[in-house]
Amino acid sequence: MLSNACKYAIRSILYLSIYSDKTNKIGVKKIAEELETPQPFLAKLLQQLTKNKLVSSTKGPNGGFYLSDENRENSIWDIVENIDGVKKFNQCFLGLSKCEDANPCPVHYIAAPFKNKILSDFRDKSIARFTSEIIDTNKVLSLKDYDALKLD
Amino acid sequence: MLSNACKYAIRSILYLSIYSDKTNKIGVKKIAEELETPQPFLAKLLQQLTKNKLVSSTKGPNGGFYLSDENRENSIWDIVENIDGVKKFNQCFLGLSKCEDANPCPVHYIAAPFKNKILSDFRDKSIARFTSEIIDTNKVLSLKDYDALKLD
DNA sequence: CAAAAAAAAGATATTTTTATCTTGAATTAT
């Protein structure tokens, strides 16, 4: 449903949201290691996300990527739009050209509620809120295998 | 989540389940037109599905593809396994290597119930039952755009 | 200022998915 690129992007931004700020930037190398994603590919992605104001960056020593307060006001949905485009998500689970109640495919009534739920979660919460919920519930919500992002 | 190939396969088999039997076979050309899928690609798929006993076929004039009673005892899940493999479906929505309650990603508790629901629907019902439910509810459950498969 | 660090940009490569084409084999109707 989401491309690898998009998954990497979401994970990166959630990671940056938890661990970075203006005074604590993080380089691609570190991010790629933490999230176990291909480094140069992630670099390209972050480049694109930066150009589109979803993440921030500075060059030079102690430079790297981080999320500004403005960046944190975006939603996960903004990331999806940026990388995969909107269509990807509105598509029918079985590949019909339109997914709508008026013309449901055989699994529409199973798939549609899920899509709506994910969609509203992605669209209605800011990155900031999404992140604080992760932190507040104090669950081990890892971004890569095992508990890499365990908040202790 | 599912590949195009797999979507084509599922739609084809549901189509054949509704419209074909031993005495009424349907050619690739017709199927591809009805489902609006690329014809030679679908031919390859049907070939594979036939080899793997998920559909039946005969050559020659009035030949074509159809579902035998045995074919109808398979599940949608069998199709998915055949084309995309099992893994595809067990994957984490954000791309972690494992999707499990013990190590949930930030959207796990939204995605997991959906996956379980689809999975059980796909796995526990035979094609035959799936199809008769489509017919019985008498809904316009089309397999391609608009109401191509409207059961009147 | 010079050197090092790090992202930006652009080019290239690999892999996977999707799609097509060509030839061969089986079946049926005439």
Next chain:
DNA sequence: ATAATTCAAGATAAAAATATCTTTTTTTTG
């Protein structure tokens, strides 16, 4: 039998997604 029809099989092609490499630019630190 023969010709027509339709699937089978294998080779090939095109497109998209994923991944890497090289060079340039910016920034910071010493």
